[in-house]
Amino acid sequence: MKITRKLIFAIIVAFITVGIAGACQAASNVLNVEQAMNEPDGTNVSVEGYIVGVPVRVDHVEQKDFTSNYALALADDPAETQISKMIFIKLDSEYRAEYGLVNHPENMGDFIEVDGTRDPYFSHEGVENVTSIITKSTSGGGGSGSGSGGPNGYYDSVEGKSGQALKDGLNDIIDAHTEISYDDVWGALRMTDEDPANANNVLLLYSGRSQSKYENGGDVDDWNREHVWAKSHGDFGNAMGPGTDLHHLRPTDVTVNSSRSNLDFDNGGSSHHEAPGTFYDSDSWEPRDEVKGDVARMIFYMAVRYEGERSGEPDLVVADYVGTSGPKLGKLSTLKQWHDQDPVSDFEQNRNEIIYNDYQNNRNPFIDHPEYVDLIW
Secondary structure (H helix, E strand, O other), rough: OOOOOHHHHHHHHHHHHHHHHHHHHHHHHEEEEHHHHOOOOOOOOOEEEEEEEEEEEOOEEEEEOOOOOOOOEEOOOOOOOOHHHHHEOOHHHHHHHHHOOOOHHHEEEEEEEEEOOOOOEEOOOOEEEEEEEEEEOOOOOOOOOOOOOOOOOHHHHHOOOOHHHHHHHHHHHHHOOOOHHHHHHHHHHHHEEEOEEEEEEEEEEOOEEEEEEEOOOOOOOOOOEEOOOOOOOOOOOOOOOOOOOOOEEEEEEEHHHHHEEEEEEEOOOOOEOOOOEEEEEEOEEEEEEHHHHHHHHHHHHHHHOOHHHHHHHHOOOOOOOOOOOEEEEOHHHHHHHHHHOOOOOHHHHHHHHHHHHHOOOOOOOHHHHOOOOHHHH
C-alpha cells in the first residue's frame, strides 16, 4: 500500500476527530450526586456537587463545628440536610489540607468536581480512591448570584420573573411566617449572631466586637437589639412582625445603636470612636466594610416582606435619597453598591438557616439569590 500525503492527512484528521469526540464524551460523563449514587460499586466516576458537610457516621453529617478533615458530603442542593440525598467523599491525606472543613470551613457550600471510585464510605453511598478534586465555584457570594440557593423548590414559583413580578412573587413566598415576641428576640440573637470563634459570645454588627451573650441590656457597653430598618421609618415600634423580625434585628453596642438612631444609609461622615470603620453625619450612616452587604440585604428583605398587605403592617420602600421620612429608607443606589462590594458570607448564610429552621420558617431571598437585587431594582 502506497502511503501518500493525502493518506497521512486523512489519518491525522481521523485521530483529531476521535480525540475531540472522546473529550466531548468524557465531559458528558460528569454526574450529579443523584446519578453518582446510583452507579454500581467499583465504577470510576466523576461527580460534581455542593459541599454540605462532614460525614462522621453513617447517620450523622456535621454541617457546622467540624471535627474531622477525613471526608466531605456532597449534594445537588447547597442547602441539603437529608443524608439520603448526599454522597460521601473519602479524603486521603493529599486532599485533607486543602479541602478538609476543619482547616477550611469557608469551603462549605463550594461546588466541586471529584474523580474517584464509587465505593461505600461509612456503609453509605460514597467515593473513595480520589484522584482529582476541582473547585468549580465558591460559596463567597456576590451580586451576580452565588448564594446558597435555598431549599429545593423554595423559589420555584418565581423562576424566570423580574421587576415587580419577582418582588410580588418573593413576598408571597416569605410573607407568612412565625412571629416571635420582642422579649424572645434576646434569646434568638444569642443563636443567630453567635461568634463562630467563641460560642459564649455574639458578634456586634457595627463595631465587630465579640461580647458575652449575656452582657445585654441598656447600660453603656451592653449590647441591645438594633432595628436595621429603623422602626420609626414605618412607625412599627417593637410590635410582633416588623418590630421583631429577626432578618433585620442584630446585636449592637448600646452607644453605637444610639448614634445610628434612625439615620438612612449612605457613604461618608465622621468616624465613630466605638465602631472602627463606621462613619456618620447628620443624615446618614455608613457601616464598616465587612457588613455593608449584610445591611443592604436586610433592607431589601424588609422592603419585599412588608408591603402593607396585612392589618397594621407598613408598606416599606427603599428610596434613592437620604433624609427620608415615613415608611421609606435610603439610599437605594448606595445599598446596591454595598451589596456588590460585600458578597454573602458564611455568617449570613448560617444566620439565614437558623432563622428559617428554628424561628420564623422564612428566608432572606437576597442571601440565597443575590442576583434578585438587580432583577428587582
